[in-house]
Amino acid sequence: MTGTDTSSGVRPFRFGVVAPILNGLPAWRDQVRRIADSGYSTVLMPDVQQWQPAPGPALAIAATLAPELRVGTWVYASPLRAASSVAWESHSLSVLTEGRFEMGIGPGRPGMEEELRQSGLPVATPSGRLAQVRDAISALRELDGPDLHTPVVVAARGPKSWALATELADTIICAVPSESRDEAVRMATAARATRDMELALHVAVVGDERSAFMAGPDTDIAALRAKDSLLVLPADPKAAVEELLRRREEGGFSYIVIGANAAEVLAPAVAELTGR
Template identity: 30%
Template sequence: MRRVSTRVLPEPAPATTSSGPCGCVTASSWAGLSPSSIRSSSSRATIGRHPTGGLRPPRGQRLGYAAVPRAFRFSVSAAAPRPAAEWRELGRRAEDLGFSTLSMPDHLDAEMAPLIALAVTAQATRNLKLATLVLGNDYRHPAFLHKQAATLDLLSDGRLELGIGAGWQSSDYDRAGIPLDRPGVRIERLTEAVTVLKGLFAEGPFHFDGEHYTIDGLEGQPECVQQPHPPIIIAGGGKRVLSLAAQEANIVGLNANMYAGVIDQRAGPSATPAATDEKLGWVREAAGDRFGEIELQTRVHIATITDDPQSMADLMAPALGIEPEDALASPHVLAGSVGQCVETLLAWRERWGISYVGISEDAMVEFAPVVEALAGV
């Protein structure tokens, strides 16, 4: 018999309680900037400075890993409704272009339901991983989420990556009439949900008596293919949720901090290289000995192939509330020629250990040469 009592992380000072736990912001939603508008404004073939300037750490200092870095892999994020044939074709195209994963967000906007849509993708593809990036914990009880996740992992022959977050987008809560608790409460609930999910993925009846969830002898079924459970993704921009991710997740996403519940200038300063250094420090400290087992991920919200990355940075920096140099060096912005983008990604991995990179569907074909150059390297 497995019996678990609740364990809640201590709540930090107000400056670090924000969760920012979702890795599903689209390029077009980030401060109202779309890749198409950026490309049109930087279409002149003026060679800009190399976007990786200043990214590399001092000689001998590698912030993100201690030994051999992980090989690169890439995900494409998509969610817009479309006929089944087109959705299946998207998955096949992503797989053929070398992407390892199709990821989906979880909001009440004009998006398809992720677990259902990913099941369709599983039927149409061979090896493509299926990621929720990320599910809002407050939208589903973890016992029911476990059953859905285990079923998808079983029917996809073990291809699910289960991303879950504390929830952040205030419009989801407002429109659905779900109480939007303060970040600390949402992260407490997420902490318990992860404990419940792992308990149900294990063998035998599971018991849990927490502040937010109670499980009385439930045995998790069906049994999933990946053991002990599908890889768990937790992404965030605040210290508390990243500490949870470091302790519990297989994949940790380094995000901007969306504490305001919307995407605006308040998120920009937490997307800079210096802010990412700080986040990685939180992850390393909380992970302890398991840090080397963690895969580090980032979601690139603005991605474009251009010969003039500086003009793009000058355009978007005011909307992000940061300097152009910080915008170009952010791990959430990828801009430049194919060669420059390859160098940028190598610099990210050297400085932060980031090896799992997500981009939006509208950049999938454009970035295929970058994926071809680095996937598996």
């Protein structure tokens, strides 16, 4: 994980890519190598059962394809598996990648109740889902022990999830798709006032293109732009650089995660901003 620039309180930029396996393994392997060659720091896998391979095995392969990359989940949905199982897999990945794994976790996607029922899993309340996130992090810390610290990235939407993430996470994902820029910045500022931490943005739309597994097919891009949502970035690299600098200045956002379909488009911006 990148440290803070203690002279200014500003964290250097880093960039991650959500890279689901969509077009077969050979194409995905090539994609992972291109992501590494383009200067991105992290390859991430979504947690959507039955649509693609499970994130743990896929990330283990990605880590061997590009030893310079970090790998992580974006993000484990806490209702889908026992907290002890999430912790065990995460600790194992952290050990096997020699510290290059980041456990991204959250209370689950909106509307995933039907998926839980089809899997024969209980449909927990929102508070219950947050408790599952807490339990997974606690179990991971016990497995890591004093000699290993697996970075934890928590997706936060409402006030309760922001409070939990502020307490326990190394990085908070600002997962507020419907809110305006001002609302997202307000929540980020409140979190940073509590303690120093990395803030991440889930950028689901670059230009006019929606990224797979990062936004639903019914995403109203025009409505997001009207709200000045932080889910959207311009496709022009120069404009993207200016916008990302503004987002870091206003809200402290320094870890930017995009979809694999936009990785090549934004590569010039990544080259300019990484580590800056």
